Structures are given as C-alpha cells and as structure tokens.
Amino acid sequence: MSNGNSSAKDRPSVGRLLQQARIDAKLTVDEVSSTTRVRVPIVHAIEEDDFSRCGGEVYARGHIRTLARAVGLDPTEVIERYNEQHGVSPPTTPTAPIFEAERIRPEPRRPNWTAAMVAAIVAVIGFVGFTFFNGNDSGDPGAVADGSQTPGDTSGTEQGGEDLEPTPGDPSPTRPDPEESAVAGVPADKVTVKLTVQGGESWISVHDSNGQQLFQGVLQDGDSESFTDDEQIDLVLGNAGAVQLHVNGQEIEDVGEMGQVQRLSYTPGNPEEG
Structure with missing residues (x-):
C-alpha cells in the first residue's frame, strides 16, 4: 500500500x-x-x-x-x-x-415568485381597467347595462340619452404597458433579485437576511431564478461574467468578469444607491 x-x-x-x-x-x-x-x-x-x-x-x-x-x-x-x-x-x-x-441539489423549499408576480400584474391591470370605465360611466346606467333598443326606437340615442357607439375622434381606452406593469408588480418595500445565466454556466448561492439558504447549485445557459426578502439577499456568483442580474426591477450593468467569483448583497430600494 x-x-x-x-x-x-x-x-x-x-x-x-x-x-x-x-x-x-x-x-x-x-x-x-x-x-x-x-x-x-x-x-x-x-x-x-x-x-x-x-x-x-x-x-x-x-x-x-x-x-x-x-x-x-x-x-x-x-x-x-x-x-x-x-x-x-x-x-x-x-x-x-x-x-x-x-452540483448540490437545491433545497425543495422555494417560494413561487412567478405566481406572485403574475397576481400583482393582474391586480394592476384590473385596477387600471376599473379606473378607466368608472371615469367614463354615463349618467344613465340602464343605457350601459341594457344596451338594447325599445320597440320603435330607431335612433339608438333617444331613450338612452347617449350614443353607445364610439364616435370618430373618441380616445381609445389606454392599456397598461406590459413592462410597466411588471415593474409596478415589484414590491417597493422588499428586495427582489432575478438571475439569468447567458453565454456559459455559473454556480450560484443565495441566502436571505436570516442566513437561510434559498438556493445553491449550478445554473445552465438560459436558466433563470428569482428571489425576494423583506430586508436583504446575499449572493455568491461563481462565474459572474455569465450572470445577468436585475435587482428591484433594475438591471445591474457590471456584474463581473468570466471566471470571476463575486459576493454581492442587496437591500430594498435603488440598487445603484446601495
């Protein structure tokens, strides 16, 4: 031996x-x-x-x-x-x-932030739609609710008091921009981090403000993960040059170089100011 x-x-x-x-x-x-x-x-x-x-x-x-x-x-x-x-x-x-x-398998406990983000976007769109239709509501609710003409009514405007058909020049309903809705869905009082790997692979470690491990493992090219916390998120990026990083809805321009190990921490608010 x-x-x-x-x-x-x-x-x-x-x-x-x-x-x-x-x-x-x-x-x-x-x-x-x-x-x-x-x-x-x-x-x-x-x-x-x-x-x-x-x-x-x-x-x-x-x-x-x-x-x-x-x-x-x-x-x-x-x-x-x-x-x-x-x-x-x-x-x-x-x-x-x-x-x-x-590769270390990530812990099975991971919050479903995708569902939370979709719910926030739906809430924003619903609020905008309610505000628009409420602001344009006519004085005769029956004309809007019913929408039908009484027998012998040929004008379509005499009974209801308003023309239900849109006239040329009327402004069309404004629809929220998808990107603006996505930004509005990011909680202002929390820190939200989105990681996307492009052009390579990277080992990733993520912990919350209590030191609880949220994720640890290797992300392949094209993989994306999102994390959030009330106070702080700590990151270790094994190949920083391959990681595209968005913090609180803003893109971080210079994450690091290929092959470089980066340790980063983020809190709620503007990541550039922090």
Whole structure:
C-alpha cells in the first residue's frame, strides 16, 4: 500500500504536468487564458500547484479539466492524478463540462415568485381597467347595462340619452404597458433579485437576511431564478461574467468578469444607491 502512495507522489504534480504540456504545445499562458477564459493569475497559480485561488474544490476541478483540454491532455487522467496527490475521493456521479459533478441539489423549499408576480400584474391591470370605465360611466346606467333598443326606437340615442357607439375622434381606452406593469408588480418595500445565466454556466448561492439558504447549485445557459426578502439577499456568483442580474426591477450593468467569483448583497430600494 505504501509503495502505491509513494509512486503517486513521485510522479509529476498536476501543475507541473499542465505546464509541461503547455510548453510542449508551444502555447503561452496568455494564449491558454484567452482560449479557456481562465484568468492569467489563476493559470499561473495552478501551474505552481496553488489551487487556493480557484475559489474551492469545485472550481479547482473545473479549471483543471478546462486547461487539460486546452493543452492536449486527457482531463480524466489529470483529475485522477489530482485526486491521488491531494487525497480527494473521486466524484461518484458523471461529470458535465463544468462543475456538474459537484452540483448540490437545491433545497425543495422555494417560494413561487412567478405566481406572485403574475397576481400583482393582474391586480394592476384590473385596477387600471376599473379606473378607466368608472371615469367614463354615463349618467344613465340602464343605457350601459341594457344596451338594447325599445320597440320603435330607431335612433339608438333617444331613450338612452347617449350614443353607445364610439364616435370618430373618441380616445381609445389606454392599456397598461406590459413592462410597466411588471415593474409596478415589484414590491417597493422588499428586495427582489432575478438571475439569468447567458453565454456559459455559473454556480450560484443565495441566502436571505436570516442566513437561510434559498438556493445553491449550478445554473445552465438560459436558466433563470428569482428571489425576494423583506430586508436583504446575499449572493455568491461563481462565474459572474455569465450572470445577468436585475435587482428591484433594475438591471445591474457590471456584474463581473468570466471566471470571476463575486459576493454581492442587496437591500430594498435603488440598487445603484446601495
């Protein structure tokens, strides 16, 4: 048993293996970084067997696989070397291109904010419709409720007092703009966060003001999640450059770079002011 451990430690380290393969492929660190979107300082650190800058075990594995492919190595063999030299048990589930092996299933308890948002939009539209029709109500409710002519009435205006047909030039009923309704449906006294992943994948962690975990796992390209709380929402974005973020109905312009780990917190009100 001791001979097996000794031979594993005597073989080139993961960082040395990746560095030598890159040199053999006649690639610079900048070229590898541009191809893999792994930042230059992280590439240097991994080649020196310093995995502390990766942001954790999940990202260390993901970066190693990505770099191995870029320099022409078999990612599975390199990960096995990493497991042997760091005493890490291999994952028991199949791995996806980025971090899928380490995916933590989200807790089943998640509020249905989509239904709440739809209910708020319906309430706004109903209020606007009620206000419009109430403001245009005529003095003779029977003319509106009945809408039928009495026997012998050919004008359509003599009994009711008003012409029920719209005349040219009458303003048409205003309808609420869908986007304005959606913004109006965001509670002003709460913090609401919507995450959408575009152009990649990202590990996401979300906690409320009490430290309760609302979500933790990997969102794929095109996935979207929404969260709300009375006081504060804390986020950890594993690949900030791939995340589109809306807070309290406003888009956050600069979330971060590809491969960058970002820790963010938001409260009710204007996120730019906070």
